Amino acid sequence: MRNLKKIDIAKPFLSVDEWRAIKKPIQNGWVTQGKMVTDFESSFSNFHKTPYALATTSCTTALHLGLIALGVKPGDEVIVPSFTWISTANVVEYCGAKPIFADVDPSTFNLDFDDVKKKLTKKTKVIIPVHLFGLCCDIIKLREIIPKNVKILEDAACASGSKFFNNFAGNIGDAATFSFHPRKIITTGEGGMLSTKSKKIYDEICKLRNMGASISDAQRHFGPTPYILPEFKILGYNYRMTDIQAAIGISQMKKLKIIISRRKEMAAFYSESLSNIDWLILPKTPKNFSHAWQAYVTIVDPKKAPAKRNTIMETLEKKGISTRPGTQAVHMLGYYKKKYNIKSNDLPKSKFCYQNSMAIPLHNNLSLKDLKYVVKCIKNLDSKKNKI
Ligand SMILES: *Cc1c(COP(=O)(O)O)cnc(C)c1O
Numbered sequence: 001m002r003n004l005k006k007i008d009i010a011k012p013f014l015s016v017d018e019w020r021a022i023k024k025p026i027q028n029g030w031v032t033q034g035k036m037v038t039d040f041e042s043s044f045s046n047f048h049k050t051p052y053a054l055a056t057t058s059c060t061t062a063l064h065l066g067l068i069a070l071g072v073k074p075g076d077e078v079i080v081p082s083f084t085w086i087s088t089a090n091v092v093e094y095c096g097a098k099p100i101f102a103d104v105d106p107s108t109f110n111l112d113f114d115d116v117k118k119k120l121t122k123k124t125k126v127i128i129p130v131h132l133f134g135l136c137c138d139i140i141k142l143r144e145i146i147p148k149n150v151k152i153l154e155d156a157a158c159a160s161g162s163k164f165f166n167n168f169a170g171n172i173g174d175a176a177t178f179s180f181h182p183r184k185i186i187t188t189g190e191g192g193m194l195s196t197k198s199k200k201i202y203d204e205i206c207k208l209r210n211m212g213a214s215i216s217d218a219q220r221h222f223g224p225t226p227y228i229l230p231e232f233k234i235l236g237y238n239y240r241m242t243d244i245q246a247a248i249g250i251s252q253m254k255k256l257k258i259i260i261s262r263r264k265e266m267a268a269f270y271s272e273s274l275s276n277i278d279w280l281i282l283p284k285t286p287k288n289f290s291h292a293w294q295a296y297v298t299i300v301d302p303k304k305a306p307a308k309r310n311t312i313m314e315t316l317e318k319k320g321i322s323t324r325p326g327t328q329a330v331h332m333l334g335y336y337k338k339k340y341n342i343k344s345n346d347l348p349k350s351k352f353c354y355q356n357s358m359a360i361p362l363h364n365n366l367s368l369k370d371l372k373y374v375v376k377c378i379k380n381l382d383s384k385k386n387k388i
Contacts, residue, residue, distance in 0.1 A: 007374060009322040010295070012182040013252075013259055013364035021251040025243040033210070034218045036243035036250065041193070043253040044178075047161070048168040050195040052202040055241035055249070056209055059157040059179030060087040062192035064094050065208045065239060066175045067126060069201045070151045072097045076125035081111050082331040082350035084130045088155050089330045097125070098340075101331045103347045106299065107284065109326060109357075110137040112349065113145055126151045131159035131169050133326065133359075134185065134263075134292035135285065138164065139172040153177070157192075158294035160185040161260045165288050170195045180245075185259060185292055186252035188245040204234075212236025259364055263293035266362055266371060270296055273375040277382065279304035296362040297326040299353070306381055309356055319377045326357030 025031050037055050045053035056062040072078060074096035080088045082101040092099040103115040109132040116127065127150060129137035136159060139152060146152075154176035156162070159169035170176030175198070178184075180191035196202055210216055213230035220228070241249075252259075271282050281299040285291045300309040307315070313323045329350040331342045344351050361374055 005320055005370075005373075007321045007361045007366070007370050008363065009324050009359060009361050010183045011363045011365045012187040013255065014187070014248075017251045017254075018248045021247040022244050025247050031243050032217065033240040033246075034243045036246035037241050038218075040241075040246035040249040040253070043250055044193055045195065047253060047256060048170055048195060050168070050170055050176075051197050052199070053193050053195045054202065054205050054209065055246060056192040056194060056239045057241060058181070058190050059155070059177050059192040060091060061209075061237070061239040062177035062194040063087060063091040063128070063153065063155060065205050065237070066153045066177055066194055066201075067091055067095050067097070068208060069204045070126050070153060070174060072125050075123065077121060077123040079116060079119050079124060079127040080330075081128075081130050081132075082329045082347045083109060083327060083353045084132060084155070084330060085157065085327055086330050086333060087157075088128055088130055089336060092128075098123075099336070100124070101336075101342065101347055101350070103349045104132075104353060106349055106353050108135055108137075108286065109133060109283075109297065109353060110135065111142070113142065115347075116142070117145055120146060120150070124150050126153050128153050128155050129173070130155040130157070131162055133283070133297050134158045134162050134294035135283070136162050136164040136169050136289055140165065140167075143172070157181075158184055159292055161256050162292040163290035169292075171197075174198065175201055180249060180252075183294075185263075185294055186249070186256055188241070188249040188252070191241055191245050191249065207234060208236050209239040210236060211238055260292050262364055263362065264291070266366065267291065267293045267296050269368075269371050270360070270362070270375070273371075274298075274378060277379065279306065279382075280378070293362060295326070295359045297357050297359045299356050300358050302356055309358055312381055313358060315381060316377060321374055321377055322361060324359045325355075326353060326359055329354035 041053040072095045076097040078092040083104040089099040103112045105112045152173035154173040156169040156176045157179035162169040175196040178193040180188040212232045212234045279301045332344045
């Protein structure tokens with residue numbers, strides 16, 4: 001048996017650049033939130049053409065602060081898609097509010113607007129549309145179908161650098177949050193960013209992420225009045241990013257454009273090479289949308305596939321190719337199922353995506369040879385040639 005190369009589902013694009021970048025904070029000793037974080041925020045906001053960007057410990061914590069700043073309180077309802085990463089719903093629970101699950105459209109994996117309309121009530125305070133796998137949810141259209149007082153918090157965890165109708169992800173909603181977990185487009189190990197056009201939201205989140213303090217550590221440290229300690233008028237959190245992470249982030253930002261353009265090429269290669277497999281439904285990018293391809297997520301058509309999805313995934317795993325379900329249907333996960341007594345068929349399309357989606361390897365360390373090998377192995381699964 002030949003020694004199989006393992007083709008990972010995802011792998012961060014890190015190099016000696018990031019290694020060099022972290023030397024600075026380590027040498028000068030300022031390792032918590034400081035100048036590096038400010039520079040990372042500037043770089044992120046310049047790229048995404050957003051007035052304000054605030055780094056946090058993760059996208060989850062950025063979402064939490066976003067909901068607080070948008071005024072979500074116990075008794076409120078927040079509409080979230082079911083087919084997403086669990087954080088999108090968890091942050092609603094952190095605020096003591098109720099997540100209301102809406103279904104998704106399997107052709108985009110994003111919110112199904114007809115179902116959103118059905119889920120709106122007088123208690124709806126915020127909607128969290130998710131730009132899943134790097135494809136933007138059409139927030140302009142969403143804005144048109146919801147009441148004016150309902151706020152939009154974009155979950156752009158997978159969508160650094162994604163665009164639609166020439167708007168970057170995060171530029172239409174009241175606020176937006178991004179993730180720098182290693183499975184996302186760029187990484188800082190763990191890390192997140194909140195972007196907004198609102199000075200008011202910006203000012204509030206500056207305090208919220210720093211224990212509620214009226215001034216930051218850096219302001220105190222470098223300021224002329226050593227006797228002044230911050231005032232704490234609100235309940236805050238420690239959701240600060242470190243300068244070590246931000247140094248990595250600055251380095252990653254320099255590569256964001258090239259990271260995405262290479263991902264586009266890889267996705268185009270898959271879409272071309274896999275197009276005539278009748279049991280594999282490939283992801284499509286609607287006109288005027290620019291996909292960042294955080295993941296390349298297919299659907300294994302249960303009626304036509306040569307075997308069950310899980311068997312196909314196992315077969316590919318044996319050939320050294322990692323695959324994963326796109327994500328989960330959060331309404332079917334224990335905590336939510338039990339707490340809200342939701343049936344799996346209440347959101348049938350989310351359930352369908354959960355059970356039939358299959359992400360195949362796509363990351364910036366793959367070679368054309370790797371991609372060709374993935375294509376060959378998937379083609380060999382075809383029922384006519386090779387019964388599983
Ligand atoms: C990854 C992800 C998150 C959470 O991001 P973290 O930075 O790991 O907290 C939230 N929402 C979606 C859609 C994600 O994919």
